[in-house]
Amino acid sequence: MHPASFGYHAPRSLVEAFGLLREHGEDAKVLAGGHSLLPAMKLRLTQPEVLVDLRHVSGLSGIRVDGDTLVIGALTTHTEVSTAEAVRRSLPGLADTASVIGDLQVRNRGTMGGSVAHADPAADLPVTLTALDASFVLTSSEGERTVAADEFFVDFFTTALEPHEILTAIRIPLPPSPARTSYAKLPHPASGYVVVSAAAALSVDDAGACTAARVVLGGVAGTPHRATAAEAALTGQELTPEVMTAAAAQAADGIDPHADSYADEDYKRHMAVVYARRAIEAAAARA
Amino acid sequence: MSTEQSNPDSLIGASVRRVEDPPLLTGKGCYVDDVKLPGILHVAIHRSTHPHARILSVDTAEAAAMPGVECVLTGDDIGDLVLRTPMVAPGMNMPDHPILARGAVHAVGAPIAAVVAESAAAAQDAAASIQVTYDSLPVVTDAEAALEDGSPLAHEELDTNFCYSMKREGGDVDKAFAEADHICRLHMKSPRVVAMSMEARGVLAQPDPARNELTVWLSTQGPHRARADLANSLGFPENRIRVIAPDVGGGFGSKGCVYREDVLVCHLAQKLGRPVKWMATRNEDFLTTCQGRDQAMTSELALSKDGKMLGLKVRVVANLGAYLHSATAGPPQRMLVMAPGCYQLQDVRVEIVGAFTNTVPTGPYRGAGRPESVLNIERLADKAARDLGMDPLELRRKNYIQPDQFPYRTGVGVEYDSGDYEKSLSEALRLSDYDQMIRDRDEARQRGELVGVGISTFTEPSGGAGFESGAVRVERTGQITVLTGSSSHGQGHETVWAQVAADKLKVPMENVVVRHGDTTAVQQGTGTFGSRSAVMGGGALATAADRVIAKAKAIAGNLMEASPDDVVQTEGGFAVAGVPERNVNWRQVAGAAYAKGTPAGMDPGLNETAFFDPNREAWGFGAHVALVRIDPDTGELTIEKLVLVDDIGVVLNPMIVEAQVHGGLAQGLGEALCEHMVFDENGQPRTGTLMDYAVPRASTMPPVVVGETETPNPFNPLGVKGVGEAGTNGAPPAVANAVMDALSPLGIDHVDMPYTAPKLWRAIREAGKG
Structure with missing residues (x-):
């Protein structure tokens, strides 16, 4: 279908973009790669009055290392993330995540900032970025602020972004080598979106004990869900198969997933355990 | 052109590349939406959001006033x-099927109002602004429930949900x-699936008021x-309508009928005088x-204790949806002729x-009643063996119709x-290394793994x-033009008909052009x-070609001063038998045919038409074997091996046949594994x-032999x-039987398709509760 009619602006700078956001307020939507927003507009699920397209704003894409932090520009595409050597080496779980988003066309156009700001509860990146303890740089004419993933995702399609702000970069603390990060996904057979997914980030000391663990589930709530019981069950333990299985068994504690036409609540709860286990095992196996 | 063939003298049986493909693959195809006409208007339709309701009011005032709206x-x-x-x-029972709803709607999507505008976008904007008020009515979506006493009615004006029934009986059931020593009983449902053509439906009509004519571009089969x-619905003379099927992006049965939007x-084109x-x-x-x-x-198969099939009862309840299209009542009728399968x-x-x-109407879809019939008898055969x-x-072997019994008249x-x-089964067993596969399955089963082998042997009209x-x-x-009534929508007629004509006339394929649609x-x-x-x-074309050759x-005999009986075909023309230097080519023969060169008493011209009807269907057959594995932790099904042996008689183009088998298989596996159109209890x-x-993807396709x-x-x-439906008809029952074989150690004896992971996981879990 054709989208409802809308106004279109393609500012040449962030300053110009901020002006447009001030002018149009909540009637405006920021357009990045467009692979979530445009399909929704074509189905008339959303009908923004004005699009502010960032395509001509420079400096918003690219991947660089800043001390012990990896900084990814908001307009960096999924393909760039999944193939970047710095990501593959230091954050293989993130490279794996970006490589299973949508299809090749989506990955070539879709951007990390767009996906994060859209905050689809069935998206991949929010899950992994939460596990990696990423934070998001939100910029406006008043300056910038940085919000941690744990606080950024508020609810279904709702984030801490204010209407006058633009997400400009994602900052991810680089883990000590080896990088024990992973992502395991059960894709919906139609949409390819997450039915249930799990991301794990584990730190292991020289003695083989897990010193820190973040295990995050996707698809089971309005926002990425920290499986805190599973994290606690891993922390301080040697990562034996028994320990990992026992930790994963607690992954579904406290979740209340919604049934859909494909899977019911029981299946999603069970898959939370299965995919948490797969993610934990895959992370532990990285070396 | 690349060719690969066993008999190098014959184009029949050669894997000639499709002449259709270069334009389609380079974006030079022409589908309905590619036809551009000056002054064209676009239609958008406001559709019911209710599955069953009386319409209280339709407010079109805002839409009519919007920019670009014609009416x-x-x-x-x-x-x-x-x-x-x-x-x-x-x-x-035949409910009203108005082009736009009058008084009531009986399915979500029923058309209520049409907007005509200068652009599709303007039409869609206006259609979205139309306000309809409804008075909701009770809804029924399941066909078996619809036939129970006290069911809500899909149509208020009918006092029943019953549409029609048919019966066929032979012998002494x-x-x-x-x-019988044993009666095997089974109740199953085939999932509702969507005919997912790459090109959705579309129609363009251009009136010619001065000549009182109408040209229609239609995505049709x-x-x-x-x-x-169209003539019948419009009350407009058939011979003043020209229908053109340009490139058609798939149909799978769904584009065989005329729809409300077409009428x-x-x-609208006739009323407005514009395209x-x-x-x-x-x-x-x-x-x-x-x-x-x-x-x-719902079926019952009567057997002797040594496995001889004695009798069969089948009752089909078909969900026709809310309205009758011309072929909606067709697919269920297949069971009347196919129920016995390949058994005596x-x-x-x-x-x-x-x-x-109160659902979308059903109708023919790749297989069109054949897949249901094969699934029924082949699941019954497997369950009977297990019983x-x-x-x-x-x-199966004990009950097959034997080769010396053909032509064989069945009980229906x-x-x-x-x-x-037996021939196709043996070949399928050989190709699948069946005995080894069974040994591997048994070993896997010893380890507690859910592995199953299934077969389906079938015959299809x-x-x-x-x-x-x-x-x-x-x-x-001397160039050859073939006209065929069997309009192609992706099957490759332009290639295969040229092969047949060129082979018959002994001319290069390049000299033949095929016109259709x-x-x-x-x-x-x-x-x-x-x-x-x-x-x-193909039968019509071959007959017409034979007539042209005879003439x-x-x-040629006239030209060579020889009796027609002494004239033989040569490459590119004709010669006197035994005297190859006395010859004429097609160009010379054609020249004579149109320039007073025909024998005395023979009409001029060289143009023959044949209408062909063998008054019987052709029964292909085959044997499919599947090996599956189910992950008990997730319910995920993996098809590890799939062997398809189809006997379709003479093969005209092996490459196209293999592609048809693959395409049919993909749609069959879609039905078996993932496709399911679901309506909730509210319609x-x-x-x-x-x-x-979920449509099948390339990644859904297992390794196939x-x-x-x-x-x-x-x-x-x-x-x-x-062959177009062989993969769709034969493969899903083989997969179904393999899945049931895999689940048999758990005591599960039937699960309906599609075998989605959540459904199999649920079945495994509930069996575990025992």
């Missing part, structure tokens, strides 16, 4: 225009059941039948294009019942032309459904569906978008049988 029409504005449907059974159906667009176009959105295609399957089957069954009773529900503790191969009064079921036409015209310069260019025709083209269109021989579609409805045997069909000129 807005409701059912009352267009009056008595209806879609007409043939009555297929005495006493059939009650006696067979009375004498049968332009001639569409023309007659609407023609009506009018409507292209379905994907969402509209989900809600309005005929869907497939959705049959409930003389005592058979089949009853089919069609029921209305009796027999090897499923042994039970149908004559199978030819077959050798193709061709039939009336006549088909073909014409061979030798032009003045235009009622002005082509004599009458029926169209492409039901795996009929090779049998019917050309007479002309709302839950899987009405490609975000929810395609084998073949060849048993020529004695009842048509080319010895062929249809």
